Each structure stands twice: as structure tokens, then as C-alpha cells.
Amino acid sequence: MKILGIGNAIVDVLCKVSDKFLVENSLTKSTMKLIDENEFKKLISLLKIEETVSGGSVANSIVGLSQLGNKVGFLGKVSDDNLGKKYEQGLKKENVNYLYNKKKEDIPTGSCLILITPDSERTMCTFLGTAGKISAQDVSEDVIKNSEMIFLEGYLWDKGGPKKAFDKAIQCSKKTAMTLSDVFCVERHKTDFLDLVKNSLDIIFANEQEITSLINAKSFDEVIAFSKQLKKNIIITRGEKGSVNIFKENLIECDAKRNLNIKDLTGAGDLFAAGYLHGLINNLSIKESLIKGTELSSKIIQKIGARI
Numbered sequence: 001m002k003i004l005g006i007g008n009a010i011v012d013v014l015c016k017v018s019d020k021f022l023v024e025n026s027l028t029k030s031t032m033k034l035i036d037e038n039e040f041k042k043l044i045s046l047l048k049i050e051e052t053v054s055g056g057s058v059a060n061s062i063v064g065l066s067q068l069g070n071k072v073g074f075l076g077k078v079s080d081d082n083l084g085k086k087y088e089q090g091l092k093k094e095n096v097n098y099l100y101n102k103k104k105e106d107i108p109t110g111s112c113l114i115l116i117t118p119d120s121e122r123t124m125c126t127f128l129g130t131a132g133k134i135s136a137q138d139v140s141e142d143v144i145k146n147s148e149m150i151f152l153e154g155y156l157w158d159k160g161g162p163k164k165a166f167d168k169a170i171q172c173s174k175k176t177a178m179t180l181s182d183v184f185c186v187e188r189h190k191t192d193f194l195d196l197v198k199n200s201l202d203i204i205f206a207n208e209q210e211i212t213s214l215i216n217a218k219s220f221d222e223v224i225a226f227s228k229q230l231k232k233n234i235i236i237t238r239g240e241k242g243s244v245n246i247f248k249e250n251l252i253e254c255d256a257k258r259n260l261n262i263k264d265l266t267g268a269g270d271l272f273a274a275g276y277l278h279g280l281i282n283n284l285s286i287k288e289s290l291i292k293g294t295e296l297s298s299k300i301i302q303k304i305g306a307r308i
Helices: 019-024 037-044 057-067 082-093 129-133 141-145 161-172 183-188 190-199 208-214 220-230 268-281 286-300
Strands: 003-006 010-016 032-034 049-055 072-075 110-116 122-127 149-153 176-179 203-207 233-237 243-247 250-254
Touching: 003 057, 003 161, 010 082, 032 183, 037 110, 037 122, 049 057, 049 082, 057 072, 057 082, 057 149, 057 176, 057 268, 110 129, 141 161, 149 161, 149 268, 176 268, 183 190, 183 208, 190 208, 203 208, 203 268, 208 220, 208 233, 220 233, 220 243, 233 268, 233 286, 243 286, 250 286, 268 286
Parallel strands: 003 072, 003 149, 010 110, 032 122, 149 176, 176 203, 203 233
Antiparallel strands: 010 049, 110 122, 233 243, 243 250
């Protein structure tokens, strides 16, 4: 297997909303908020569902990689309930090897309400459910050793069980990639994320806001200087400014695509990572990998959802 993704197994529930809806429910546009089961039930009762998808950030990337013809797998915790069954079926339909043996859990399968405003921005309310309860026991050493690379997400990281699952996965892996996921995650776990970036990861995906927050940078030049010092493979997306790859001390840039009919920014970073990793495992150059990432993210933002 080329890449094993380890992340939150979350059923995405896509809904269109007005800006007023966000204000009325005390939600901050373009952020991800963790909610409990009661708040999830309250919000979903007010919404019209457009679509449900087997989601989660790294799961979206893994599906993208599968669609490009790569042999990939995913490990994420669900319960043996209706949403858990849908989740597994959804990934199998995309030819992703789903490598978690589900059982009935006390907590239901996780869900994420993706609220899309008329400006195409997405605001996420995530009920992690059992996804956030992943532990070292859920991570098979053999599965990791049979993968050329693992791909982790910042959304999944937390103290306790998830940290132990990460530690085990990183220890057993041949190569480790991770996305910082969200500035909210970076702020919450800054010290731990910085330690991972400096000492445990080989490949790091971040947007400009996330990596700036991680190192408390005052300018993008500071970000570049920090990245060069690390001597790792760091990929930074910058929205309309395109993307930058700092590999060891080399800096490679790629322009963003222009004049797109943007409908929904869900999955833009996830599919960028899929395109880039596709290039990497198929021996494309860094520039070609950035172009592939840009191509996939440009496609995905011109439709609703995170599936090409």
C-alpha cells in the first residue's frame, strides 16, 4: 500500500445557510467548532441536508489519491451504527481499503455539519463522536509497516488516546506526513504541534495562517526562514497567492489558478494534499506535484462537497 491515512472518520453533512444563520447560532464564519451531541442534534433540526459523504480531512485526501489510481487505505474509528456502516460503505465504493474493525461503541459515529454561506465559505461544526476516541489499540502495527507512508491530520490529535495512537503510528512508519488542519487546532496544541513538526514529521502541509500561528511569525519571510532551518519537506498553501514548497533549503513556488467559478471551499486543502502526494509517490518533480495539487484543489472548489 502506498499511503495509509489515519484521521477522524466523520460523516460530512452538507447544508446551505445564510450569514444570518451563523450569527443567530453564535458561529464564526470559516472556522471549525467542536460541538457536543446535544448541540449537534439542535443544529441539524434547523437545517436542510444537501448531501452526506464519508468525510474527514485525511479521508478526503485518501479518496482523492484512490481516484487518481493509487493503492491507499484509511484507518479511522466509527461505531457499528447506521452512520458507521454508511461511512465504511462510502469509502469502499471509492476503492479505499478501510482498515478499522468497527464494533458497537458507547458513543455514536462522528458527524460534521458543513455550513456553506452564499460566498462559498464553509463553517464546520464537528461532533467527533467515537472518532476522537481513537487509541493505540486501534492502530495496527502490521498495517502501518505494510504502508510506504502514513498521512495524519491535526484534527485528530489530542491528549490521551489520540496522542498514543499518533506516537505508535509515527514510531512504526517508514515516512510520516501530516496536515496541521486548522488554525484552531494549531492554537489549541501549539507546543505539541511544534514538537511534531521539528522532531517527528517528514512532510508537513499547512496553509499560511496555520504555519504563521504555529511559530508566531510576523511575516511570511519568517515562515520561510523557519522552514529552511528544519530541512524537511514543507508545503504551504496561500490561497490566491498559490503555494510554496520548502524542501531542505530549496524554495519552489506555484501560482494559483485564476478565473474559477468558486462554489464551495470544502476540501480544497484536502485535495491539494492528494494531488501533491500523488506526485510524490509517482516520482514527479516538486513543481509537478504542486501543479497536480493546484489542479485538484481548483477542481474541487468549483463544486459542492469534497469529492471530485
